[in-house]
Amino acid sequence: MTLELRNVSKVVDGLTHIRATDLTLNKGTMNVLLGPTLSGKTSLMRLMAGLDVPTTGQVFWEGNDVTGMRVQDRKVAMVYQQFINYPSMSVYDNIASPLRLMGKSAPEIDAAVKKTADLMQLSTMLDRKPLELSGGQQQRCALARALVKDAGLVLLDEPLANLDYKLREELRVEIPKIFEEAGSIFVYATTEPEEALLLGGNTAALWKGQVRQFGLTPDVYRQPTDATTARVFSDPPMNFLKISKTGSNIMFGDGQSAAATGPLVNLADGRYLAGFRPNHVELQQKAADTLAFATTLVVTELTGSETFIHLNFQGDKWVGVVHGIHDLELGAALSVHIDQRHVYVFSEDGDLVAPAAYALAA
Amino acid sequence: MAKITLDNLAHAYYPNPKGEDDFALKELNHVWSDGEAYALLGSSGCGKSTLLNIISGLLHPSQGRILFDDKDVTQSSTADRNIAQVFQFPVVYDTMTVRANLAFPLKNRGADPQYIAQRVQQIGAMIGMEAELDKRARGLTADAKQKISLGRGMVREDVNALLFDEPLTVIDPHMKWELRTQLKSLHHEFGHTMIYVTHDQTEALTFADKVVVMFDGRVVQIGTPEELFDKPQHTFVGYFIGSPGMNVIPATISGNNAVVHGFDVPLANGYAALEGKTEIGVRPEFVMLTESEGLPVQVRRVEDVGRHKIVRAELFGNEINILVDEDQSISPDMNRITFDTSRVNVYVNDWLKPEEAA
Numbered sequence: 219m220t221l222e223l224r225n226v227s228k229v230v231d232g233l234t235h236i237r238a239t240d241l242t243l244n245k246g247t248m249n250v251l252l253g254p255t256l257s258g259k260t261s262l263m264r265l266m267a268g269l270d271v272p273t274t275g276q277v278f279w280e281g282n283d284v285t286g287m288r289v290q291d292r293k294v295a296m297v298y299q300q301f302i303n304y305p306s307m308s309v310y311d312n313i314a315s316p317l318r319l320m321g322k323s324a325p326e327i328d329a330a331v332k333k334t335a336d337l338m339q340l341s342t343m344l345d346r347k348p349l350e351l352s353g354g355q356q357q358r359c360a361l362a363r364a365l366v367k368d369a370g371l372v373l374l375d376e377p378l379a380n381l382d383y384k385l386r387e388e389l390r391v392e393i394p395k396i397f398e399e400a401g402s403i404f405v406y407a408t409t410e411p412e413e414a415l416l417l418g419g420n421t422a423a424l425w426k427g428q429v430r431q432f433g434l435t436p437d438v439y440r441q442p443t444d445a446t447t448a449r450v451f452s453d454p455p456m457n458f459l460k461i462s463k464t465g466s467n468i469m470f471g472d473g474q475s476a477a478a479t480g481p482l483v484n485l486a487d488g489r490y491l492a493g494f495r496p497n498h499v500e501l502q503q504k505a506a507d508t509l510a511f512a513t514t515l516v517v518t519e520l521t522g523s524e525t526f527i528h529l530n531f532q533g534d535k536w537v538g539v540v541h542g543i544h545d546l547e548l549g550a551a552l553s554v555h556i557d558q559r560h561v562y563v564f565s566e567d568g569d570l571v572a573p574a575a576y577a578l579a580a
Numbered sequence: 581m582a583k584i585t586l587d588n589l590a591h592a593y594y595p596n597p598k599g600e601d602d603f604a605l606k607e608l609n610h611v612w613s614d615g616e617a618y619a620l621l622g623s624s625g626c627g628k629s630t631l632l633n634i635i636s637g638l639l640h641p642s643q644g645r646i647l648f649d650d651k652d653v654t655q656s657s658t659a660d661r662n663i664a665q666v667f668q669f670p671v672v673y674d675t676m677t678v679r680a681n682l683a684f685p686l687k688n689r690g691a692d693p694q695y696i697a698q699r700v701q702q703i704g705a706m707i708g709m710e711a712e713l714d715k716r717a718r719g720l721t722a723d724a725k726q727k728i729s730l731g732r733g734m735v736r737e738d739v740n741a742l743l744f745d746e747p748l749t750v751i752d753p754h755m756k757w758e759l760r761t762q763l764k765s766l767h768h769e770f771g772h773t774m775i776y777v778t779h780d781q782t783e784a785l786t787f788a789d790k791v792v793v794m795f796d797g798r799v800v801q802i803g804t805p806e807e808l809f810d811k812p813q814h815t816f817v818g819y820f821i822g823s824p825g826m827n828v829i830p831a832t833i834s835g836n837n838a839v840v841h842g843f844d845v846p847l848a849n850g851y852a853a854l855e856g857k858t859e860i861g862v863r864p865e866f867v868m869l870t871e872s873e874g875l876p877v878q879v880r881r882v883e884d885v886g887r888h889k890i891v892r893a894e895l896f897g898n899e900i901n902i903l904v905d906e907d908q909s910i911s912p913d914m915n916r917i918t919f920d921t922s923r924v925n926v927y928v929n930d931w932l933k934p935e936e937a938a
Contacts, residue, residue, distance in 0.1 A: 382779040415885040497887040519786035522809025
């Protein structure tokens, strides 16, 4: 079972919602669409579902062209951010409703509803009405309705966004397990990098209607092919700095330099954009030849186990995440270090020139 | 700005409450200091919005008083309390420009036009919308509209308190960082008393000086982020703060030793004989995966979440989570765990047991 988009694009009133996209999704996989609001996640899902017809290109399902086929005639299920259940029906009837529409027999329906309810841990609540359930249970009921159809393609549009933080955390752990058992193609839209990492599978990083990169989730995270993907897939956002390579030195800031090490040794002379993640900002120098920065501390935020430090380095705004609680003076100078192993090098246009050394080892 | 006193406060949504269960907000007595930033944290239905609505005057409590400084405002209207509020979803006047939206609260109170112009410009810069000040609000994205709501909430400098009810729900993750940082800077600069309601622990912990953790209509702990992390007073706080939350493991305690299924776990301090349900609480950050030492576990899954890995394992039939650094590798022979002794807390009937010298 595969879903293939070939050169699919969508233009509405002269505005490009989705740029020409080629994407192949395979059976039994979880595919995360990761990008900020308006990056095209929902538009792309609607094209996959057949709710919208692409302006150019074709959609293939199991090798057959389904481009013009109505959503009703496809094997598709969709779950939205707002949980949609029938309030007057019991949980059992809610889950059974798609099967009844398909004209399945009562014993078939009963078996499928019970199996799905089991999977979603709703077995003891089948007689209740949706409004007698907690938010998490209501969304699980909506998810169960999507799963029970045994649709080949299940589209989930930010399904956990309206739920409490802790509940979200629990469902994020549950969902991949459920999907492993179901065997369909899952597409899951989210704005949150952490959610993509917890879900695993594959990730497509979206930016302004374009799939910038598609691959295994940890690979896209550790080896972004451009600065845009790196930015989309980092929370807090990735930090950037202009550098230049001259001979064996890395130059940055107001005439500072450090001897190049690791992959940076082989970098051709010229100007680049360096990127590093917030968790790689260090308050102590741990390796030789780090890039050292005299920054100003703007704000600190404590989480109890970590401190987020918001820094200003010669006008660039950076965020660092450091272990432990640090009582630092706001507005004061703070020197921080970046190990060259943690530096991604991009061209000035943002294309990856050299991946961070640590990412290749991981 | 004002100090806020909650005196013997409780609320039931139905008349004639009989037992404690009938109260959505159970009796509480607290004094919140002038100029501090508080976060009310808890899952939906815990009573945090009830409490916020009582403070803002949208709801009158069924018992007790609320004081701003030393003035009883229990029966005062929202308008008379002189507070600013920002809600979960944007409230903006679509037909007005961004500038007019921001100026609205000042204009209403007859502020000097020159001051209004200057203040609106300043707030516009703070929410990053200087370039859009003369655009109409209609047609802006949801997060742009919410930024206007935030800006309007902060435009008046003379309010008693600023109340935020889940204000960043509709904002993109990247923008959340920026807006939270700005709120935080603003708090440092002006010293407003701020109350921020959220179910998101990261937001609560990073925003507030003091976090008020609520559970089932009760305040279970008020503390700094560090206190909530290091010494959760209740197992619920341990579970709710931290991602994943604290591991809670049934154990027998004697002196400065805990016994888990026949295995000794040393404790930093001694305890007198304890009665009731006894457990130890250890955060995933302070559990170490080893090859030879400690308690036996079966590793079920390893989740790579970027800057660390979450190891989900089983310890005598109970789930236990372990955090491992990004650059630490996990070998198949790692099937034992040890704890950082100084980070093991002891709970009796779910409440933290203070340490005693043995």
